[in-house]
Amino acid sequence: IDLVVQLGSPKSVTRAIQRVGRAGHRLGEVSKGIFICSDRDDAVEVAIMLKEAMSGHLDRAHMPRNALDVLAQHIAGMAIEQKWNVEEAYELVRRAYPYKDLNRKDFEEVLKYLSGAYSQMEKYKVYGKIWYDPEEGVFGRRGKLARAIYSQNVGTIPDEVRVRVRTISGRRIGSIEEEFLERLMPGDRFVLGGKVYEFVKTLRGFTAVVMPAYDEKPTVPSWFSEMLPLSYDLALEISRFRGKMFEWLENGVDEGEIVEWIMRNCRADENIANAILQYFKEELLYLKSRGVSKYPSDRVLLVEVFVDEDGKKYVVYHALFGRRVNDALSRAVAYLAGRRVRRNLGIIVGDHGFAIVYPPGVQVHCSYLMDIKPEDLPEILRKAIERTELFERRFRHVATRGLMLLRRYKGVETSIRRRQLNAKKILNLIREIEDFPLVKETYREILEDVMDVKNAMEVLSRIQRGEIEVIMLPPTRVPSPFSHNIVLQGMSDVVLMESKRQMLARLHNMVMKMIEGKSHA
Incomplete structure (x- = not known):
């Protein structure tokens, strides 16, 4: 391979280097790559990504800690080989x-679960995989099939399937990805086959029941499962770059010098450098036209309220922290806001921010992000996700890895649909058992691996300490340039026959008319 051509941002410095590194493998050659950007947010991302790469800065690696489902696999494997002293096994694992x-305590809870201490699960064919004597402090293999069960079911990659979608009357209308279903709540509306449907419930694990809502507009955006999240470290660097750009423009630094700096430090061509400059100029002029004197950066988080033509309100948080952090923050805000207005609210999550979507006529409150104490965030998120499709399906993954639900038994493979159905029944049974390891692991996986609760708490701490100032803007009919991709993500299914480029152009024209109108006033 002589040259790598990367379409769109790979979302982290490490991924960028890895992908470009596929070229130039001959001795003495240099790896070369070209990045093609899809929009202006993408251009800014890639520019700062390459700047960081050329400076030798890599993203910190995320490593799951204390995964109790994987621990269950290891303990079952250890027990096959010999009888173990609990203390020795614990020290070995650590x-x-x-x-x-x-x-x-967590280690012993896993031993307790694997030993079949919860007899109520036997009616779902969940039996002990080891024997465990807590008084003597020893454990070992249980049953002649222990080795076969272990060897046929060990592994950590979850099985994914497409979910059938049918109406209440039973008419099948298509299918959706399981990951998309995870994000749906009863009452959410989405587009399938060019028509709008409202999600009602799931039936027997892998059938989503919907009702037609042809005259309504979607409340959840399209789902693109292949999209990787922007790394938190790179997101912070982009935020700092935002602050630097606005400072230069405010101080009257020559635009040619700014373009030259971007080209030199970010390895961008002149067209991209000019596009980035123009993007920031438009945002600056827009905010000035609204009387705003502080701009989005690593120290300022703007919150704007965009009201669309139907009266639906998008509360857009310019939180450039990456999608995993924003997933945590948005769910917490939506949960608290939803409790206040007594209804489910829409959520749009992106790498550069998130939006809470209020239906027409519902009063908007924007202060939740400032009111959440960092130490309260994990518990708020647990409450927000405990009865969701996300939790139920992640529990199936955890239960499969933790050898509660077997992929294969005596050479016969069990269907994913059957495992999901059993997982739901078992979850209802064990949900109230205090510190049950696989329930605890499901919460950990969602909060730490799917989301990034640690860095979300850090963001809230910085807000509490005054290191990040949250500025709330009054409602407007014209969203700011920086919010266009977030708003568009929520509106993309509304304009079914209109391309993203056309919609962006329309939003851009609205901004320019507003800026020009203010300048002539």
Whole structure:
């Protein structure tokens, strides 16, 4: 391979280097790559990504810690080989870096679960995989099939399927990805086959029941499962770049010098550098036209309210922290706001921010992000996700990895649909058992791996300490340039026959008319 051509941002410095590194493998050659950007947010991302790459800065790696489902696999495998002293096994496990901080109670709870201590699960064919004597402090293999069960079911990659969609009357209308279903709440509306449907419930694991809502507009955006999240470290660098750009423009730095700086430091061509400059100029002029004197950066988080032509309100948080952090923040805000207005609110999550969508006539409150205490965030998120499709399906993944739900038994493979149905029944049974390890692991996986609760708490801490100032703008009919991709994500299914480029052009024209109108006033 002589040259790598990357379409769109790979979302992290590490991924960018890895992908470009596929070229130039001959001795003495240099790896070369070209990045083609899809829009202005993409251009800014890639520019700062390449700047960081050329400076030798890499993203921090995220490593799951104390995964109790994987621990269950290891313990079952250890028990096959010999009888173990609990203390020796515990110390051995803690020699692995991801488990160096594993507490003894969690370790013993996994032993208790694997030993079949919860007899109420036997009616769902969940039996002990080991024997465990807590008084003597020893455990070992249980049953002649232990080795076969382990070897046929070990592994960590979850099985994914497409979910059938049918109406209440039973008419099948298509299918959706399981990951898309995870994000749906009863009452959410989405587009399938060019028509709008309202989600009602799931039926027997892998059938989503909907009702036609042809005259309504969608409340959830399209889903693109292949999209990777922007890394938190790169997001912070982009935020700092935003602050630098606005400072230069405010101080009257020559535009040619700014373009030259971008070209030199970010390896961008002149067209991209000029596009980035123009993007920031438009945002600056827009905010000035609204009387705003502080601009989005690593120290300022703007909150704007865009009201569309139907009266639906998009509360847009310019939170450039990456999608995993924004997933956590948006769910917490939507949960608290939804409780206040007594209804489910729409959520749009992106790498550069998120939006809470209020239906027409519902009063908007924007202060939740400032009111959430960092230490309260994990518990708020647990409450927000505990009865969701996301939790139920992630529990199936965890239960499969934790050898509660077997992929294969005596050489016969069990269907994913059957496992999902059993997972739902078992979850209802064990949900109230205190510290049940696989329920605890499901929460951990969602909060730490799917979301990024640690860095979300850091963001809230910075807000509490005054290191990030949250500025709320009054409602407007014209969204700011920086919010266009977020708003468009929520509106993309509304304009079914209108391309993203056309819609962006329309929003851009609205901004320019507003700026020009203010300048002539």
